[in-house]
Amino acid sequence: MTKLRGLGRATLLGAALLTLSYLVMLAGVIAGSWWVFALGAAGSYAMDALLLHRLHNLAKLIQQIRLGITPRGLLRQLLVLGLLITTTTATSTGIGMVLLVFLLLFCLQLMAGIAARMLRVSRKLPIVTRNIDLAPLNIPDSPPMPLVREPMSRLLPLDAFLVFGVVGYVWFGSAWVVAAGALLTVGVTVLGLLMLVWHIRRARTIPSADRVMEFTQSWLDSYRPEVVLYFSGSADSAYQANMWLETMAGLGRRGIIVLRERVIAAQLAPTPVPVLCVPASTDLMALDFGPARVALYPANTGKNIHMLRNPMLKHVFIGHGDSDKIASVNPFSKVYDEVWTAGRAGLDRYVRAQVGVRPDEIVEVGRPQLDSIRTDSAPNSVRTVLYAPTWEGWTDEPGNTSLMDAGPTLIAQLLKARPGVRVLYKPHPFTGLRSPLARTAHRRIVALLEEANRAAGHGDREDPALAALDRRLAAFDDDRGATDEAHNSREESGADPGAVREVAILTEEWHRVYWEGRPDTAHLVIQGPRPSLYSCFNQADLLISDISSVVADFVATEKPYAITNCEGITHEEFRVKHPTSSAAYLLLPDGEGLDTALAAVHLREGDELAGLRRELRTYLLGPSDTSSMSRFAAAVDDLYDRAAALRPLSPLGGESPAELSRP
Template sequence: MTFRWLCGVLRVRGKTDLLLVFLFAAGFAALPVFALLPSLWGFAVASAVTYAVDEVLHTRSPAFVRRLAALQLTRTMRFAVRTVMLLALADRMDAPGAVLVAALAVFAAHFTLVVLYTAVHHAIRRRRTLPVVVRNLDMSGAGIAQSPPALLYRRFLRKLLHLDLPAHAGLLVALALGSWQPAGIGFALTTGLAVAAVTALLGQLRRARRMPSGDEVIAELNRQLAGYRPEVALYFSFASVSRDFMYQVNMWIETLEQLDRRPLIILRERASFRHLSRTSIPVVCVPKADDVAQLELPELRVVLYPGNAGKNVHMLRVAEAKHVFIGHGDSDKLASSNRVSKVYDEIWVAGRAGRDRYQRVRHAISDSAIVEVGRPQLSSIRLHADHVPGPLPTVLYAPTWEGWSDDDCHTSLIPMGVPLVEKLLAQNVRVLYKPHPLTGKRSRAAAEADRAIRELLRADNERRNGAAGQAALAAARPRLGELSGRLAGDDAQQTREARVAGPDGAAEWHELRAAWHRIFWESRGPVAHQVITQQLPSLYECFDQADILISDVSSVVADFVASLKPYVLTNADGLTDEAFRAAYTTAGGAYLLDRDCDRLPEILDAVREPRHDPMAPGRRILKEYVLGPDRPTSTQRFNAAVNALAEKAATEQEERCEGRQPLVAGLPG
């Protein structure tokens, strides 16, 4: 328990990271000791350790690095401490006054140049901040300048601060040899490189001054939109935490790509743009409400909203379009029948269960405003009858998050997550652990349980796979990175390079994603546990890998029902089975598991011995109730709903225009 608490406080993931933190702290603590003794070789080793471990922690434990910054122990401060200790060591070893003065001048000049470089960098970044970020529209006519070279622009502070290495190394060598020439060489290298870096960046500042104005960029965007003529828009905003919510958009991309009408994706936060999945659909990120108002979308007829957010009002004001809440999954949570949904023209749900859920919100949502469209995202999910089991039963544990407050907390992580995983490991199964993207954002207890589960799975993997599994994973990682398709450059560079996607773009990306998934699972092996937190592998790919799902009341369960595989709902509140099934629709086909997890061996028999699966008939009935009929397909039903609503909006727009004509004609001349 002490180990978990310590990992939670320091925000590290396991024993290795914790050891690195202790090594990091010991290195910095040793610097003043060796400087004052003085001990040249002890100081050199401690200094090298602090340099090396600092870099490793930035990669392995960014949360710990952020915790240091919150305590004012920023990277710059750590470099300054190391420099001061080096000067103290030189003084204690009776270095000549001229050398000390030169060292002080060089290090002061270096930090001054770092400040100057940072100021220039910020000036360039401000000039390169556009009012919009665009993908899949040809923005070459906007005249956006080329991004500065990555060597000068990306992670600049990390690179600049490390220019003190020649000066540090030169002074240490000089102290060891008693000759001050190495110090002079090191001082010259540090100063020269820092001056060259600032000079090079000033040249990039001149180029940044040629950036177009915001009005010019939006004018070019409107020209491109006029040529594309979007009819359907997916609109998404979720404030500062948008990157953690981007799954709400990504799940709809393939569905939008299959519409008869031309789609557009509108985002409101820059952070979300970089977490958008690959798509051939034009995408526009517009952070400011004033700029949203400048978008010219005369043929837009339907706007789809996967989430409820305050910034939705900036698009709801468009009277010419019909506004639809499509959500990001049907579940038995209260959020899936929110009274706020009344602001939309229609609410689209998967099946009859969604319609009935809104009946609970009495006198708020009209039944005629609810349309059942199915869940098009689930069309590719492999059915239970087509599933090929692996050497071990595969259990997908996908708990939901802790919620915005304890009142609506549905996660099983806090009350039973750790003992559940311990008992799963005792049953000799393979665990795929996919926590909700927001797990631990609000609750420290949820974060601690999450870390504990990851550590349990890591330790069991070491016991099962050893070095062979790690070697296979390391060998596959470069190829996986190559196939992931991440975009390079800042927002302005991505907009500069934006082009209309070719007809084969979507097919190529689907092939790349399939290859990514194949390599991912092959490199992990058929028995290794997996902790899945990134966009890839996708949730639905995890469905295909799993023999059984264990989850909480959430849309994950409703989606998993499409596979007809067995699934388990956690009953952490200790309700009776009858009361739990009465409260939650998706419990109709579920096995129920309380905090003690005593039923777990019996439930796993449904996987090991499919004949012992009494809930199978219930799942078949529940599937149609929750997700709608299989025919017509969800994709066809969703597309038909878009077409019908777009035609309705167009008809109403024509009627409004015709209604204004007599009034205009009757005005006095």
């Protein structure tokens, strides 16, 4: 039951309609009714289209239980044969001919499936790139997407002409209807097969995987990277790499972004820095990064080992945010040469944890992403509260998140607060990934905010200007468009500073239109990459969150923040355990303490923790007299110089002959 509740209404409704369509076809066979069968068959084809284009979760589920497009198509063909057999005018010869056509169609579809796989393999490069010239690889244009992405889900339903031809025969009694349907079905299937074969022949100009990797090494030798940003992660974690793109572009050294997953390469935001995605570990470990001497790691993942084994590099864990959570002092961090934290708090955290990271290996570099954060009051007529809980985590430790224990209660109290406040709810991207209780709490919060908006007369409405900006930005968001991966890598061969600037301008304009287009009294549920978390910071007068990097980042605004103590310990114990809470207004799961936090927002004299927040900002993020970007760049330069001194470069940019001769 837990799994069923987590599937979602659309998935459950889709499963019910798919099942109903086949039951209706079966009923048509039993009753010998052509129109009942036709109704069920039409429904089954409609569901095939929805599974391909809309109901992706349901498509994955039924594929796992072996009810994919192929068995569904065979079952539909079996049922239409049953309908034909029940028809008194049908002859054994006619039934046999229809069966032969189905067998011929199955053979053609099998050949098409093999050809589609061959095409996919022939066009799948061992690398995915951006801002790297792939002209020498002679990559032809992408085939039409129906031939590349799930081609069999598009070819198999082409039996519709024959299926409805049989239905027409049962209705009219004319064999020509069946013959016409058979010719159309076989004809379009043969056409699809011929197109696949033609594109396979075109793809033969693409070099072999070994040749592509030789080209990659040749490009690295000519580019001579100095700093590597290395990232591996799940599809939902692309934001962890995206947050470092602007920093990489701002370094005064030649940088390269090395990824391991194709899905991350597809979701990576625009950047002028060359991007090289190498999914296979053997391919990555065979590459020589020449003069590169610094590797930066935003996340601790198992695939990091494939770059960590490179002794030419100094390996640095930079993370994707500091917090008091146990994840911020992962014992795995001791495999790096250095760990870079925003401020002194990070160093103290590792010292207390005693996980093997020595104090001399920790460098305070600030948080470059926070240089543009505003510290002035939010530009709203109504005070705004941002509720940004973290996700439930991989364990059930108390205090991982306030979402289940306190989330709906806090939102309900905020909606009743006087003077009134506006609520922005921005959950963590991983919310509900593991816990059904988290998904339930999230849905309850969304329902509360939607109900409050309806009561205030704030209905959902389409914003044409925002929709137009969405369409323009969609072209830059990822490469899941009308072309395949190899084609995209070829087309994105040159870094286009104009494109990066255009995205920045469009994004800024998108945020302006979004915030100006919403009444100050309208509560907002904010999910996805836009609006960004930092733009929500600029709109908020008060943050309510959990022990996470969100709190440490928000401290840069010097505005009041509150943390919910869901660990069952006293506030004094909580502050000792979590230093980032030292300047926070602490809440209990029942909302106790919320009035004090809101008073700090409404009355300046009620903000008794303002001085502590300024001190905490320096402790968490470092001094504010210099930009974090300049400190970070200086740290990169210093480490590079030290690493190059240990392993000198030859005039050609690689390791010196003397260094190579060392044991």
